[in-house]
Amino acid sequence: MRHLLDTQTLSRADAIQILDVAEDMADTQLREVRKLPTLRGKTVVNLFFEDSTRTRISFEAAAKRLSADVINFSAKGSSVSKGESLQDTAQTLQAMGADAVVIRHGASGAPRTLASSGWITAGVVNAGDGTHEHPTQALLDAFTMRKRRFGADSRGRDLDGMRVTIVGDVLHSRVARSNVWLLATLGAEVTLVAPPTLVPQDVSLWPATILYNLDEAIERRPDALMMLRIQLERMNAAYFPTEREYSRRWGLDPLRLEALGSDSIVMHPGPMNRGLEISAAAADSARSTVLEQVTHGVSVRMAVLYLLLSGSEHEANTAPNGVP
Numbered sequence: 001m002r003h004l005l006d007t008q009t010l011s012r013a014d015a016i017q018i019l020d021v022a023e024d025m026a027d028t029q030l031r032e033v034r035k036l037p038t039l040r041g042k043t044v045v046n047l048f049f050e051d052s053t054r055t056r057i058s059f060e061a062a063a064k065r066l067s068a069d070v071i072n073f074s075a076k077g078s079s080v081s082k083g084e085s086l087q088d089t090a091q092t093l094q095a096m097g098a099d100a101v102v103i104r105h106g107a108s109g110a111p112r113t114l115a116s117s118g119w120i121t122a123g124v125v126n127a128g129d130g131t132h133e134h135p136t137q138a139l140l141d142a143f144t145m146r147k148r149r150f151g152a153d154s155r156g157r158d159l160d161g162m163r164v165t166i167v168g169d170v171l172h173s174r175v176a177r178s179n180v181w182l183l184a185t186l187g188a189e190v191t192l193v194a195p196p197t198l199v200p201q202d203v204s205l206w207p208a209t210i211l212y213n214l215d216e217a218i219e220r221r222p223d224a225l226m227m228l229r230i231q232l233e234r235m236n237a238a239y240f241p242t243e244r245e246y247s248r249r250w251g252l253d254p255l256r257l258e259a260l261g262s263d264s265i266v267m268h269p270g271p272m273n274r275g276l277e278i279s280a281a282a283a284d285s286a287r288s289t290v291l292e293q294v295t296h297g298v299s300v301r302m303a304v305l306y307l308l309l310s311g312s313e314h315e316a317n318t319a320p321n322g323v324p
């Protein structure tokens with residue numbers, strides 16, 4: 001794998017390979033092997049033009065657990081504020097020896113531009129670009145669903161027939177886009193639920209069913225209900241219902257949580273707006289996988305960095321190099 005830019009073009013075989021290598025990585029963490037020598041001598045640059053807690057820190061943890069060196073770049077406080085371009089910023093970091101660049105950017109397509117421009121030779125990982133995609137979030141979500149479904153017997157499996165409902169601000173959500181493509185590739189049936197004004201114009205091209213009524217979606221007893229963050233920072237007041245109305249009609253409150261089948265899991269990529277799209281009762285319930293998703297994020301990002309940087313084809317059914 002040279003780059004990871006999206007899930008729309010990720011093949012089923014590559015997706016399963018990432019999830020399986022992530023299983024190996026998760027096993028090492030369970031066995032308290034805190035550090036693997038696999039990427040010793042490699043440098044991973046976290047290039048973040050937008051804020052992040054989970055993604056940036058888990059990429060840093062993932063790289064360090066593989067013994068890579070990590071350089072953290074945040075646009076805030078950098079020469080970006082003096083007008084330095086993406087090209088010059090990236091080339092500056094490449095000159096410091098970057099082998100992989102993990103980029104989050106407000107502009108959809110920025111990671112692809114970086115990967116295809118020839119400005120740098122490093123592998124590029126999309127850590128969230130505008131409203132386009134967030135592939136490692138979708139991979140860690142799929143890993144969490146697969147783990148809940150198959151437990152220790154997850155390797156090699158897809159999500160065939162799993163019913164996943166994604167609820168909320170689909171319009172602005174790169175998490176929703178990446179999940180829809182990846183889940184469809186893995187055989188899941190995806191339903192989207194959103195206010196009509198928060199549905200993207202091109203949604204008819206997505207491999208998903210659209211509903212506007214959350215109670216109707218919950219009656220169908222999905223295997224996983226994924227609540228999306230309302231992205232108030234990207235919202236235009238003209239098309240957002242009031243927060244009170246949104247919460248009443250599309251929020252996962254305690255009554256809806258009760259109506260959901262007891263086997264359904266509740267997911268959220270974080271950060272959460274508690275009391276808006278998700279109640280504290282739902283976020284903290286036994287059915288919530290919110291913190292599990294964060295833990296799995298480190299294993300999935302270790303797998304992605306390993307596959308990008310190990311320089312050797314990973315063979316199916318073999319542990320990654322350096323994994324005891």
Ligand code: CP
Binds near residue numbers: 051053054055128134
């Ligand atoms: N889920 C997610 O991308 O969270 P951060 O914005 O904190 O990285």
